[in-house]
């Protein structure tokens with residue numbers, strides 16, 4: 001496994017952005033830039049050994065800066081939504097940026113996806129590791145506490161990309177980090193993901209209101225189109241007259257992971273034979289079928305994107321957790337370390 005670094009561009013305020021290329025002995029290549037700690041490419045073989053890039057993205061830094069879809073980026077401090085853009089920690093109310101109507105989404109106007117991270121390469125055993133760092137100051141987007149964040153990317157020879165998430169704070173705060181890659185296992189730009197089969201190891205999910213905010217209710221997936229306990233084609237349920245799906249124009253919900261086995265989710269694309277397995281320490285996963293990908297022309301390698309061009313597995317604490325005491329707490333206390341990881345592992349069959 002090796003990592004190389006190349007200049008990629010400059011932000012409008014003059015900060016240098018580099019592109020890091022992680023390669024393994026199986027021909028898998030992952031590209032990550034330090035703007036937004038963003039995954040810009042994942043190139044993996046299909047069942048015949050043909051290589052394709054399986055994540056949505058752009059060729060140019062300017063397009064990532066203008067991007068409102070969070071392609072490949074790290075999301076923080078809080079992935080997904082906070083109702084009314086406020087929450088209480090230790091009896092103090094904090095107001096965070098309203099950037100989706102009255103609500104807060106994906107860390108605010110300038111979330112961790114829109115900042116330049118520090119980057120260094122280190123060696124861990126057999127593997128080189130890309131370490132990205134960001135210091136989020138007290139009050140940024142309304143969040144309390146100076147937060148020291150580190151995200152690590154490691155590519156191993158079994159075609160697994162491991163993302164490590166770490167953070168410490170000097171004031172009790174909230175942390176909920178995820179990666180927002182949009183996968184298309186037939187190759188980015190090759191059409192939609194509706195024929196993909198998906199498994200989510202979850203018997204329950206959190207019910208949303210019409211603004212995609214969890215109400216606190218927890219529902220069984222069984223006998224509903226939310227049942228992905230066995231590999232199921234996305235197209236089977238995505239257009240069903242089930243209120244939760246109608247609200248979101250497709251799948252865009254938090255599944256509560258069973259945690260009885262290591263694997264959290266899987267996607268299988270029968271045409272290429274590519275399999276994506278997801279492992280995580282997090283309690284939930286937002287399975288999102290790209291319902292709001294607007295028509296975009298001339299994206300990465302000239303690709304055009306539209307609705308359902310990719311799917312996301314956003315491992316996370318449940319959205320709106322600060323409002324619901326029975327959800328796992330995303331609060332990080334002074335002296336504790338936020339330490340979570342997610343693995344995206346690729347294979348074929």
Ligand code: BGC
Pocket residue numbers: 068069070080106212252253286288292314
């Ligand atoms: C959300 C979607 C949203 C998308 C892009 C997902 O995490 O659940 O509702 O459209 O991110 O912001």
